[in-house]
Every structure is written in C-alpha cells, then in structure tokens.
Amino acid sequence: MRVLIAPDAFGDTLGPVQTASALAEGWGEGAPHDQLRLLPLSDGGPGFLDVLERALGGTVVATTVSDPLGREVPAAVLVVEEEGRRTAYVEAAQAAGLHLLSADERDPGLTSTWGVGQLLEAALAEGAERVVVGLGGGSTNDAGAGLLAALGAGPPAALARGGLALRDAAPDALAGAGAVLDRLAGVELVIATDDTTPLLGLSGTSAASAPGKGASAEQAQELESALGHFTEILHRVLPTRPLDLATGAPRRLDREPGAGACGGLGYALLLLGARQVGGVAEVLRVTGFDVLAAGSDLVVTATGRLDWATLRGSVVSGVAESTLATGRPCVAVAGEVLVGRRETxxxxxxxxxxxxxxPREVEALVADPVGTLAGRVARVARTWSPAR
Structure with a gap:
C-alpha cells in the first residue's frame, strides 16, 4: 500500500520533519511492506521554513536576528527562483516564537517583533521581488511596531520595547513610515496564516491571544489601549490608507481579518501592502499535496492536539479536506483528541x-515523544494495512 505521511508539528515537542520521521518509523514497524512518502507540512508557524526547503529546494541564507527579548538567535531566509522572479520565504516564529522563551519569560507586554523586521531586511538584501511571511506561534503583542522600527519607520526606543510601551509613543514616533512604504512599493508581500483575528476589539489579538502568551486579564486590557493609541498615530502619519473597493472609503486595517495574527504582525504587514493567503493552503499548494495524495492509497496526518480549534484553519483540517477531494481515505494521529467522532x-x-x-500515557509521551508516537502509529498501521 502507498502511504503519504503528511503531518504538522507535534505540539511544541517535535517539528513537522521530526514528526514525519517518527510516523514513518512507527508505520515501518507495523507495516514494513508499505511504500511511504514523507511530506511534512506547516500552517505558517514553527517549521514553516524546514517544510518549504524540503519541498522546494532553493538557497537557505543564514543570519542572526533578535529574539523577542532582544537576544541574538540564529535564523534563516529561504530564497527560491519561481516563475522568473526571486521569492524569499520568512518564518516569523524564528524571531518572535513563543518557543524561544522559557515559561517565566513570557510577557507580551515586553516582547518585540524587531527580529522579524531583521528577517524581512535579510530577504530584501537577497534581491527578493516577492516575500512570503509565515505567521504563527508568536510570543508578541506589539502590532508589528518592532518590525516597522527595524525597517526604519521610527526609533526602536519607542517602538521596539513591546506592546505596553506603545501607550507612550509620541505623535512623531512613526515619522519614517511613509519612506518605508515607498521603499517596499516594488516588492510583493504575502502573509501566510489562517489566523483571522482582527487587531482590536473584543475578539482582537489582545483579548483573544495575549492571555495564552502570559498576559493577565488586566494586562490584556492595557495592551488593547496601547495598540489603539499606536493605530491612531499611524492613521495620522499615513492618512491615505488603502481604499475599500466596494465603498471607496479608507479601509480600517485594524479590523481586517488577519490583522491580529501573531500579536498584530499581520496589521503591520497589511499596512505595508501585503495580501493574506491561508498558511495551510499555501503550503499544500507549493508542496504539490493534491498530486501526491491522489497517487496514494492512504494519507496519514498528525498534530499535537486535535480540538475545536483544529476543526478549521489547521494542517489536519486542510489535509483532510484536500484528501477527501481525491477520494482517498485520511487518518489522523494526535497527542490528545478532545473532539468526538462526529466532528472528526x-x-x-x-x-x-x-x-x-x-495520565500515564501523557507522562510516557512527554518522556519519549518519538518512541511513544512511533509505537502508537505502529498499531494504527496494523489496522489499516493488509497483512501479508
């Protein structure tokens, strides 16, 4: 039987490539006669660059950037020649990821996206005409102010000290924003994410996402106010905002779906003229998933947790939907399954x-994620693959 193994990262424990290898190890033990094809996937978050390099090749340009607290960390940009032009892929989580911080360091009031701006500068230095930025797994809540500062929109002392510092930003803190827009006018920017959160409001990034990054309820409200002040400054500095094609009125980018992605990084990139695509859909497209799924007898995907949030805009939901269109069966393996059979x-x-x-199985999974995952998949393989 031909089996396509197409997983997401396995929580914070294993990246997509490591997860695919663990699945292959287990399936090979349970059904050694099957033919396996590994296709690690991502939604734009951690592992985005590894997945695309494996699928597209290209040149990995190593660099060093600031992490959310200003410490130097290794990072990279993937440069690929596509359709006669140079495309650079950037993984925001390499500079702003929650995984870069210990539990006691997580504070979205202090963390900055300055390092993501450095990654964008590295892509531009490679002559990229198109830059695709994968958003996901972030630790910040600064509306991309740090990124804008790294590009020259304003002083880092005002913009790159985290979301809470934005409440004190002066009216001229973004005086260079217009020049940044002019410099990027000839570059196509693309945001790859399935996060449709707006920047502000009751369902905005401060209310919906900041608590998961370490913010208290009170701090989340303070961040909402600080980001609101930040957008007011931008509205004054850049009065000629993009127009709504239907009404002809200026678009409120802070209300756009996806503006709140990665703590508001989506907002800053939309401001710079980016367009948004689904992170999962983009990865499935560039990796040729549909063709590979159609040529397989079974597709196996995986994720750390299968819950209500996974039912849309995730690797598992994207793989299941695309596989269904090919008429092939698809099964999922997850660390935890928190939804019922009807939902799956x-x-x-x-x-x-x-x-x-x-609980005992959870302890085993934490102690040996690869071995525990492989062991479970071996039993799944015996269920689905005809014995010889």
Whole structure:
C-alpha cells in the first residue's frame, strides 16, 4: 500500500520533519511492506521554513536576528527562483516564537517583533521581488511596531520595547513610515496564516491571544489601549490608507481579518501592502499535496492536539479536506483528541487515534515523544494495512 505521511508539528515537542520521521518509523514497524512518502507540512508557524526547503529546494541564507527579548538567535531566509522572479520565504516564529522563551519569560507586554523586521531586511538584501511571511506561534503583542522600527519607520526606543510601551509613543514616533512604504512599493508581500483575528476589539489579538502568551486579564486590557493609541498615530502619519473597493472609503486595517495574527504582525504587514493567503493552503499548494495524495492509497496526518480549534484553519483540517477531494481515505494521529467522532468525520477523517488517553500515557509521551508516537502509529498501521 502507498502511504503519504503528511503531518504538522507535534505540539511544541517535535517539528513537522521530526514528526514525519517518527510516523514513518512507527508505520515501518507495523507495516514494513508499505511504500511511504514523507511530506511534512506547516500552517505558517514553527517549521514553516524546514517544510518549504524540503519541498522546494532553493538557497537557505543564514543570519542572526533578535529574539523577542532582544537576544541574538540564529535564523534563516529561504530564497527560491519561481516563475522568473526571486521569492524569499520568512518564518516569523524564528524571531518572535513563543518557543524561544522559557515559561517565566513570557510577557507580551515586553516582547518585540524587531527580529522579524531583521528577517524581512535579510530577504530584501537577497534581491527578493516577492516575500512570503509565515505567521504563527508568536510570543508578541506589539502590532508589528518592532518590525516597522527595524525597517526604519521610527526609533526602536519607542517602538521596539513591546506592546505596553506603545501607550507612550509620541505623535512623531512613526515619522519614517511613509519612506518605508515607498521603499517596499516594488516588492510583493504575502502573509501566510489562517489566523483571522482582527487587531482590536473584543475578539482582537489582545483579548483573544495575549492571555495564552502570559498576559493577565488586566494586562490584556492595557495592551488593547496601547495598540489603539499606536493605530491612531499611524492613521495620522499615513492618512491615505488603502481604499475599500466596494465603498471607496479608507479601509480600517485594524479590523481586517488577519490583522491580529501573531500579536498584530499581520496589521503591520497589511499596512505595508501585503495580501493574506491561508498558511495551510499555501503550503499544500507549493508542496504539490493534491498530486501526491491522489497517487496514494492512504494519507496519514498528525498534530499535537486535535480540538475545536483544529476543526478549521489547521494542517489536519486542510489535509483532510484536500484528501477527501481525491477520494482517498485520511487518518489522523494526535497527542490528545478532545473532539468526538462526529466532528472528526465532518472533517473527512476516516479514523482518528490518540497517543495519550490517560495520565500515564501523557507522562510516557512527554518522556519519549518519538518512541511513544512511533509505537502508537505502529498499531494504527496494523489496522489499516493488509497483512501479508
């Protein structure tokens, strides 16, 4: 049987490439006669660059950038020649990821996207005519102010000290924003994310995402106010905002779906003229998933947790939907499964298997994620692959 292994990262434990290898190890043990094809996937978050390099090749340009707290960390930009022009792929999580911080360092009031701006500068230095920025897994809540500062929009002392510092930003803090827009006018910017959160409001990034990054309820409200002040300054500095094609009125970018992605990085990139595409859909497209799925007898995907949030805009939901269109069965393996059979069937999954159902199994998964995942997948393989 021909099996396509197409997983996401396995929580914070294993990246997409490592997860695919663990799945292949387990499937090879349970059904050694099957032919396996590995296709690690990403939604734009951690692992985005590894997945695309494996699929597209290209040149990996190593660099050093600032992490969310200003410490130097290694990072990279993937440069690919596509359709006669140079495209650079950037993974924002390499500079702003939550995984870069220990539990006691997580504070979205202090973390900055300055390093993501450095990554964007590295892409431009390679002569990129198109830059695709994967957003996901971020630790920041600064509306991309740090990124704008790194590009020259204003002083880092005002813009690159985290979201809370923006409440004190002076009216001239973004005096260079117009020059940044002019410099990027000839570059196509693309945001790859399935996060549709707006920047401000009750469902905005401060209310919806900041608590998961370490913010208290009170701090989330303070961040909302600080980001609102920041957008007011931008509205004054850049009065000629993009127009709504339907009404002809200026667009409120802070209300746009995706503006709140990665703590508001989406907002800064939209301001610079970026357009948004689904992160999962973009990865499925560039990796040729549909063709590979159609040429397989079974597709196996995986994720750390299969919950209500996974039912849309995730690698698992994207893989299940695309596989369903090919008429092939798709099964999922997850560290935890927190939804019922009805929900997984509505995704198009023919089977769904949890690695850890009990506390003892959770302990084993934490202690040995590769071995525990491989062992579970070996049992799944015996279920789905005809024995010889």
């Amino acid at each position: 069937m509505s995704l198009g999954l023919a089977g769904c298997y949890a690695v850890a159902d009990h």
